[in-house]
Amino acid sequence: MLESSSVNCVIYHADCTDGFGSAYAAWKLLGNRAEYHACKHGQTPPDVKDKVVIIQPFGRGINHVDNTFVDSTGRSIEYKDLKSIIITEIESYYLKFKNENCSFLKRWPSKYDLAAWHVILKKQGHQNPHIHPSGWLSGVIYLKVVPSFKKNEGAIEFSLNGEKYYDAESPKVLHLPKTGDIVIFPSSLHHRTIPFSADTDRISIAFDLVPNLKKGL
Numbered sequence: 001m002l003e004s005s006s007v008n009c010v011i012y013h014a015d016c017t018d019g020f021g022s023a024y025a026a027w028k029l030l031g032n033r034a035e036y037h038a039c040k041h042g043q044t045p046p047d048v049k050d051k052v053v054i055i056q057p058f059g060r061g062i063n064h065v066d067n068t069f070v071d072s073t074g075r076s077i078e079y080k081d082l083k084s085i086i087i088t089e090i091e092s093y094y095l096k097f098k099n100e101n102c103s104f105l106k107r108w109p110s111k112y113d114l115a116a117w118h119v120i121l122k123k124q125g126h127q128n129p130h131i132h133p134s135g136w137l138s139g140v141i142y143l144k145v146v147p148s149f150k151k152n153e154g155a156i157e158f159s160l161n162g163e164k165y166y167d168a169e170s171p172k173v174l175h176l177p178k179t180g181d182i183v184i185f186p187s188s189l190h191h192r193t194i195p196f197s198a199d200t201d202r203i204s205i206a207f208d209l210v211p212n213l214k215k216g217l
Helices: 017-033 079-097
Strands: 009-013 035-039 053-055 068-070 076-078 112-121 137-144 156-159 172-175 182-186 190-193 202-211
Touching (some): 017 035, 079 112, 079 137, 079 202
Parallel strands (some): 009 035, 009 053
Antiparallel strands (some): 112 202, 137 202, 156 172
16 A cells, blocks of 8 residues: 555646645645646646655546546446436435435535546555545545455445544444446545455545536526
């Protein structure tokens, strides 16, 4: 596993609040011993020869991508189809809970954009507890899962615990995904992934519904 003390180069998403926040979090850990590069999609990357690099997550609007994925059956999935699946699931989520008496549903954005990115975790890979600050609703589509040799390996965990708050007694919800699962949750809910020992990849598509404030809520 990569040791943070060895990292000396950070690449983060330019002109993006999530990117800046990720770079700031890296700077709080690494300080001036690392160099920092703001990059955009399609931009020529910096020279990182002989550097130990971390790349902070890049959101990408799925309507701007024309590649394909291959699911577990070998079937090709185009991004336009993926976008349609995500929108259908978001609409179903809203219809199911729209009558709940909470501001999260009552202030549901009428105009929004979608951002999506792929996540590939390898053996012992995991994500620390985090939220998606720019999102309203987030989700994960599981394209490839890993065998759980030990309890909850490869699972996603939801809780109130984050970087600046932890209570061992606070409630937690665990979901051990199967291939094809789609999990949707409020972007403000802390979540993390449990490390796994299988020597294989865990592949998923993460997405955010991002309120378009220029179009109005």
